[in-house]
Each structure stands twice: as C-alpha cells, then as structure tokens.
Amino acid sequence: MRAKVINLSNKIHRGMVSTKCMLCQMVWFPHMDTLVEAALKACPTCGLITPNRNPEPLLLSELLQKIWEAVTVTGLDPSKEKKLSSLRNSLQIPISVCSPSCLPGFRKAAKEGKPVCCFVCIPCPQGEISNRSDSVECSQCPVGHWPSETQDQCLPKEIVFLSYEEPLGASLAIIGIVLSISCLAILGLFILYEDTPIIKANNRVLSYVLLVALIMCFLCSLPFIGFPSEGKCLLRQAAFGISFTLCVSCILAKTLIVLLAFNASKPNSDLRAWIRPQLSYMFVGGCTLIQVLLCATWLILSPPFLVYDTYPRTIQAECKNGSPVAFWCMLGYIGILATISFLVAFLARNLPDSFNEAKFITFSMLAFLSVWISFIPAYLSTKGKFVVAMEIFAILSSGSSLLFCIFLPKCYVIMFKPEMNTKGYLMR
Template sequence: MHSLRKETRTLQDLEFHSENFQQLQALIFAVEEINKNPSILPNITLGFQVFDSCNVLQKDLEGTLQALTGYSWPIPNYRCLDSTLAAVIGPYVSTPSIMLAHILGLLRYPQVSHSSTTSLLSNRKTFPSFFRTVPSDAFQSKGIGKLVLLFGWTWVGLLALDNDYGQIGIQLVKQEIIKAGACVAFSETIIMSQPDRNAKHIVKVIKESTATTIIIFSLPADLAPILEEMLRQNIYNKMLVGCHGWSASSLFSDGKYSKIVSGTIGLAFSSGTIPGFREFLNKAHPFRGIAKPWLKLLWEDTFSCQFLDKTNSTGPKEVPTKECTGEESLESINNNYNDVSSLRRTYNIYTATHIVAKALEDLKNCNNGYDMIPDKTCLDILHFQPWQLLKYIKKVRIMLNSGRELFFDKNGDIPAIYDVVNRKLSPDGTTKQVKVGSYDSTAFFGQVLTINTSAISWGTEDQQIPVSVCSQSCPPGFRKAPLSGKPACCFQCIPCPHGEISNTTDSVDCMKCSWDEWPNLRKSKCIEKNIEYLSYDDPLGAALTTTGIVSTLVPVLILRLFITYKETPIMKANNYSLSCLLLVCLSLCFLCSLAFIGYPQHEKCLLRQAAFGLVFTLCISCILAKTILVVLAFMATKPGSKLRKWTSRSVSYMFISICFFVQFLLCLVWLLRAHPFTEYNIQLRPDLIIVECNNGSPTAFWSVLGYLGLLATISFIVAFFARRLPGNFNEAKFITFSMLAFLSVWVSFIPAYLSAHGKYTEAMEIFAILSSSWALIGCMFIPKCYILLFRPNMNSKIQLIKRP
C-alpha cells in the first residue's frame, strides 16, 4: 500500500471550507482514476492517508510522523507497516511546508506541494526533496510588480501576513516596484496570532493614506477580518491587488464584501479542467465513501440541515435546522464545492498525484535508466528507497489537459504561468472571478504579461482605471523635482528653463534644444527657430526698398534736366561736369542702400559696406572739390593772382581721385585683413536666429565712416567761410546747408546704430544713407531745379553776378 499525504486547510477549527474539501476529493478522484487505468502501474494499487491539521503546526508534524511511522503515534526512524510510503503531497501553507521539508529532506522522501509558494523552498541544498506544482513567489512578485506598474500605480500600500509566505512575498514585491521606480506608501502586517488580525490599526492606516492601491499577501481567512473592518468603516474607494493566496478565493464571492472586492485584480494559479470530476463530486454521499466525516460537514453546510445522530459539526445554532436525510442531491445546487469551471489549487493537487504516479511508473519501467540492479533488471516497485523515487520525480514530465508540458527545474519549481483575474460584480450582488490576462515567464520578451484591459471591471462608477500616485504626473514641458524628506514618487513639477524641453511625462531632466531650434510654447518639443533679417517681404524692408528705388530715379531725372539746360549760365557757373558726376554718385548712394536688404549672403556682406564707403566718399569728394573751386575761382579773379591755374577741371578731378584713393586703401585693408562675414546671432534673442553681417573689424568700419565725416566736415568749414562771397547765386551757401544736414544725419546715426539690434541695425544704416542722400539733393539741387523750371528769368549772367 502506498501512502499519499494530504492536508486540508480550514477557516477555523470547526468551520467547514468546501473549497478545501474539493481539493481532497480531487486527490481521491486522481487515485481512483490511476488505479482504474490499466496502462498506469498495472497490478499496482495506490493508497493514501489524509490528515487535517486545522492549520496547527503541531498537527502537521504529527500527521507527517504518523505517515512515516505507519502507526497511530509517531516513532522516529521506525516504520510499522509493510507498505511503501512513496511521497507526501502538501501541505497547503508555506510555513508548515518548510518545517516538513526539513524532516522529509533528511530521509529523502519526495514532497510535492500543491500550494506552498515561498521562494525559500527553492533552496535545493536546504530542501533537496521538495517539489511543487505551483510557481515560486519570486515569479509572482515580479508579476504583481509588472501588473501594478502597467496601470501606472506608483504609490502603493503593502499588506502581508506575518509568516514566511506573506513577509518574503511582500518583500520581493517591494523590491520589484522600487526597482521599477514606484514607491511604498505604507507597509503593514496582518498579525495571525491576534483574533482580529490587527484589523483596526491596519484599516486606520489604509484610510489615512493617500495611496488607493493596496497589494495584499494573505490567505482568505486572515484577510476576512480586515475586509470586515473596512466594511464597518465604509472604506470602498481602495483598489485591492491580490496574490494567488486569496485573489481567486470563493470566500469573498458572496454579496457581503462585494463593494470592497469588486474590481479587485490579481494573480491566480493557472486554471485547468478535470474531465468527469463534476460528476464524481455530485455522486458523493454522507453515508458512503472514505471521506464520510467531511462529507457530513459538507452536507450540513450545503443544505443547511443537521444530522440528528450527532452535534452539528459546523457549530451550535440558536434555532435547530431541518434534519439531513442523505437523500438530498448535490446536482441540484451550484456552489463552491461542485464548481469546476476554474480549478486552480484543486487542479494542482490532481496534477501532483499524477506526477507521483508517473514517477512510480518510470521507476518500475526503468524509463530513465536509473538504479538498474547488477542483473540489468529494474527496481522492485514494492521495495525501493525514497531517494530512488526522488531521482525519477526530478526528471518527470507530464502533459496537462491544456496542452502544456509540466516539468521541474533544478530547484524543484515548475515554469511560472499565472492567470490575471478580475472580480466582477454580478447582477445578484455577488462577485465572480474572470480571467482577463496571463503572466507567463516562459513567453517571448514583450509577451510575458498580456492583459485585455477592455475586459476589466474596475468597480467604479466611471469604470476608469483608478489613480494611485503620490504626486500627479508632470506633463511634457515640466520636470520632476524631489520633495525633501519624501519618497522619490512624491515630487513637484517645475517648468523647464528657457531653451529646454521635456517631451515625456514625468521627465526627470529637461534637455536643451539644438542651436537652431527653440521650445514651443508648451516646452514639449523643439521647433525650428524663426530666421530674422531685413527681407523684402518685411513691411519695413518693403518700405525701404520702395523708397530706395524711387530715390534712385530722382538724381537721374535731375541729371536729365541738367543735360537739357547745360548751356545756361547757372549750369556753367556751378561746374556742370562735377554736378553731373555728383548726381550719378547720389543715384549710386540710393542704390547701395538696397544691398542692406535681403538675406545677408557672404558676397553681399563682403561688399556692401565697402561699396557704401566708396560711393559716399566719391560723392563728398565731389562736393568738397566744388567748394574749393568756388573759393579758388573767387581768389583767382584778383589782379596778378597765381591761383588761376588751380581752377582747371583736371585739378578738381585729381583732388577727387586722391580723396577716393585714400578710402579705397582703407576698404582694401579692411577686406584683406578682417572682412565682413555672415553671422547667425542667437545671443540677442534665444528664440530667433538673427542672420546679419558681422563687420569683421569694428575699427575698420568706424575708420571708413570717420573718413567720410572728415571729408564732410572739411567741406562744411570751407563752404561756411565761402558763403558770403559776392554773387547772387553763390553755391557755397547750399553746400553749407547740405553738409550741415549730412553731418547731422550721420552724427545722429552713431548712437542709434549702437543701440539697434538685428534687422533694425541695417534699417538704421539704410535710413541714414537715404536721409543724407536726400539732404544733399534737397540742399544742392532742388534750388537749381526750381530756377530752371519755375524762375527762368534768374538763369542769366546778369542775375548771377548781381549782388544780393
């Protein structure tokens, strides 16, 4: 007779738990199924012994030693029965499993647990003979951590039992969520030694905490007092995340806790189906079968009746219930006992039984080649040592009904696969568990955690994902700044500095845009900077362009007029050739203003200041030559004067050439040593790229401008002293006014130019060019045009020599 040990977990010593009894029935069903199958261990009958520890460690130890001894009381290292003990299945909880694994490991008895999940049991050196048909909590903790972060819950509370299962499991979860950037708002312990499980203190912490998501590592019976206290204090706005210990339990399916647990999400053991199991469950009878004591408890609990031959085992009732007859039918009801739609622990114990049977079959048939005796025959299935079966269990592989192959790794663990379950509220006020996803550690990267979020019921009125954060997320354009003395998840949002952006939510740092980019208004992305220069499309540029073009035509029209009247006395008296040259130069002055408008290309930057300086030098040189000629001409009229030879046309042209050549040398040195160039100015306005011409050498620029000022000043002084020379139409008067206006414009230009920036710098220079050019035309040529067109009587030799 082979003995398989099974322990049933109950809520309280005298309270019956139909879910756990269903697990016992699964073991019985599996043993009968194996014994009836001729292809599995033919001519061998499996047997079992069952112990109910009532969740008392001493009874766990007592039951194990009785199984090892084969007698009514334990005798260490002694076995009274001839039947071979193959393996021990159980216990239900991790802490008893650890205790028994120490004992069974010494004797190398295989131990297969269907529910113990603590990661401590994966230590092969400490527990060499322990196996389990459920994944280790190390995987569950990673799965819960990923689940919490998937929904953006970065501020969570932790609640765990004060045993190995709860404390180790919650510590692993804590490590996972902290490693992923989430934070723990509080961590409380469910004290199992207290009748109320420390519920009042725990619920007070839950109520006062700003965390809305609570991860709970507990078993159903120990969580019930906590939910009871939450119900009493009307705390319904918390999102509970469950471990496999309670997330799929039917204890909370009734309407009592529906407001609290509705919307709960968590991990549960992968479910499976057992063909024919429901029929087996419904055939149970309280007066027949090997589980009669438990069947009577099931009967009384299911049909709310009482067997009169004994005291009601589920506890005294104030009002006697109806009598149980045994004729009641389990098929007529649907409860936790005969619900086989989603078998989890029940399926695991069924699987554990088949694993032991498969290992025994492999041992009998020498399938893996282990332990063949010297005559090349296999071991005697009726007489073998525990360590010999242990070798076969390590290598066992069975195919589950789902099509997945189950096997043990080097630590005695199976591949971690969980169902993600969600509690949905039913119309009748109860809740039921619905699978909404899965966590498969063996899946490809990116497919480990898969969830159908549209199938999740969140238990809230708007059915939106609950928010559980210490601080609201920082939108793009802001960065997170930690709060002193607070966890990393508690922060304040600070706008990114000028020139920097953050393009993700909850960005830790802002990043700078490249030199040619600038943040948008929300500082969420970099956009290309606007390029600014004095363009033809700009209203200011268009106005100056129009003015420059129109102004260019004015000297041409005046020149045309002068050519028409070139033989008249006024034209001859005022040096006709120099006047024509001056008009051409003024037309070029107006024209060179256009070089300062448009995109500052390299060639344009290189030539425009030099062209401006040379053209204006030529213009002022002409005026200076005219002024000096006026003075020389007057002085040459005196008897015996030797200055007559200096009044020739060639002398004036030579004088103009000398003045022009000096400016030409200045410009040549400027262009060769430190020429102007195109510059992208991003310092003046960080949000703009101001394209402008850098003059290269400020000294050279001001030297060119200063030389122009020098010529104009000399011309002004000479003209000023010559203004009272005899003659009715003395041109020195008009030169004086023109030079005064010219100097006034350029003296005013200096502070305006130095204070202007960007395109306005070019605009100021253009304005000075146009204004000074118009000053010369207005003061020197308009009076002549007036006489030529409107006062022809003054255009005579008599009038010219007549004194005013």
C-alpha cells in the same frame, strides 16, 4: 566576526549560491555553509527575492457584493470567475499609484519618505521639454529650436533680419529707389539744359559726377536690406564708403573752385593757373582713391563676415564689420572731407551772387554732418536689425540733403524761372 563577514558579503543580496562562492574565494571558517544558509534564510530582503519552491496553496475568498476601490484576490473558485468578469466590466480599473499622472511639460520626482508609486510633478526647467506623460527627466531642445510655452515640444527659432517683407525694410527700400530715380531725372534735366548758364556756372561735369555718385549712394542702401549673405557683408560697407567719398569730394572740389575763381578774378592774381577743370578731376580722383585703398586694406586684412547671434526664441543674422577700427577710419575719412567742405563753403558764403552756390553747399554740408554726428550714438546704442535700419536712414537722409540743397534750387530756376537762367542775370 563570522556574522559580520557574512553580513558584509550579503550586502547586495545576490543569493545563496553567489554569496557562498564569493566567500569561498576570500575566506574560510568552520561551518561556513551552514552559517551562510542560516543568515540568508533569516534575511527579509533575501526572502523577498528568492523564489519559493514550495508555495502554500491559494486560499479561496468570497467576492464582494458591492463596488470596491481595491481588491486582493488570493484564490478564485471556477464557478465565480464569470461573476468577477462581469463585475470588472462595470467598474473602473483600480488606480495603482497614489499620485496623478504627470502631463507633458512636467517630470516626475519622488516624494521623500514615500513609496515609489508616490511622486510629484515638477515643471521642466527653462529651455527644456518633456513631450510625453510621466517623463522621468526633461531634455534640451536641439540647436536652432526653442521650447514652446507649455514646454511639451521644440519649435524652430525664427531667423531675424531686416527684410523687404516687413514695413520698415519695404519703406526704406522704396525711399532709396525713389531718390535714385529723382537723381536720374535731375541728371537728364541737366543734360537737356547743359548749355544754359546756370549749368555751366560751376563745372557741369562735376555736377554730373556728383549726381551719378548720389545715385550710387541711394542704391548702396539696398544691399543692407534682405538676408545678409557673405557677399553682401563683404561689399556693402565698402560700396557705401566709396560712394559717399566720391560725393563729398565732388562737393569739396566745387567749393574750392568757387573760392579760387573769385580770388583769381582779382587783378594780378597768381591763382588763375589753378582754375582748370583737369585739376578738379584729379582732386576728386585722388580723394576717392585714398578711400578705395582704405577699403581694400580693410577687406584684405579683416573683412566683414556673417554671424548668427542666438537668443532664447530667435536667431539674429547680421554682418559684423570685422575690424571696428577700419570701419570708423572709413567713416572718419568721409567726416574729415565733409568738415573741410563745410568750412570752405562757409568762408565763401558771402561771395557775389554769380558764385552763390556756396550758400547751398553750406546748408547741405551742415545737414550732412548733423545726420552723421547723430548717427554715431544711435549706432552704438542699437542692436540687431535696427542697427542696419539706422545706417540706411543715415545714408538716405544725408544723401537727400545733398540732393535737395544743391540741385533743387537749380531745377527750380530751369523749370520755373527761365529769366534767371541767363548770363546777364548771373553776372549782376
């Protein structure tokens, strides 16, 4: 029992004095000091860590006369010290470990059943680095950084967004600006020939408003390009929704005027009271006001915001819509107006030539609806900056379909067929 108590107290080999003090505080038995001293002197581990106060004299040994890999020197004659020094200068320093040094990007791991100086080099786990040789452990990169290919340094992550510097962003921006300038040129042409029959035939004021709205549509694609700041995220979807609502409302008003004007020309028709310019302006304003209220509610209750999505090597900066329901309501309202415009224009497509604009409106709204119907699955299946690119493409392509299908035929008549721009020709 005494030997067991002494062995337990010497489990961590704290030394002679510390072991005695600890035992005195807890137990006592006869000849305790003698038994403790005998047990600790017989302990091999205690013998290694206890300083030897009576060391044996060093023994002299002869130096080797040839190259060696490892040497143990227990004594040195002063007369041979010079010879040892010259021998050291001509040899490599002996290696004191049995494993090669671990390079940066690796960490040391002990070999089971081998001495401490024997280890293996293990690559750092994915996402961690070691930037010095013989690292014991690997470390994580700070936020916003990622490990290099060799996992020996941390590199800053690239912030990804659709920028003006890359070909895709630059191309979309140039197309949007060119289309805006085209609308502006057509607007100037219409103002220059505003008193001609083809301009006056279908409410020239609505044509001017439609061209201004198309300019706004093309220009509202530009905030989608570049770094998505908080201000851009907040306003760009609302600007897009209101601009396109104004466009489609003008087209719907023009189509209704065509249909009402033809029916009002019949004898004893009660629809003549509805053929007033003020009514079309009120209709456009009312349809646009509904979209303004939808967007205002969206921005107040759940506005879009900027987020950073972290990936292994990049950070994706993008705008979240805040409320997906509000986004699809805004887009759905435009779709409803466009569908009604298409149906009304389709019904009026066979009216006499004097009201032939309904045919062009039918084609333009068909192209408009085709673009946005194909946009929905592409939008839902795309991620990152390509979502933004898809939306810009839909804005530009649908707006250009309205511009070219409705206004290009009139521009052709004004510029190249002036004989067709007469009241007599239109009333045939």
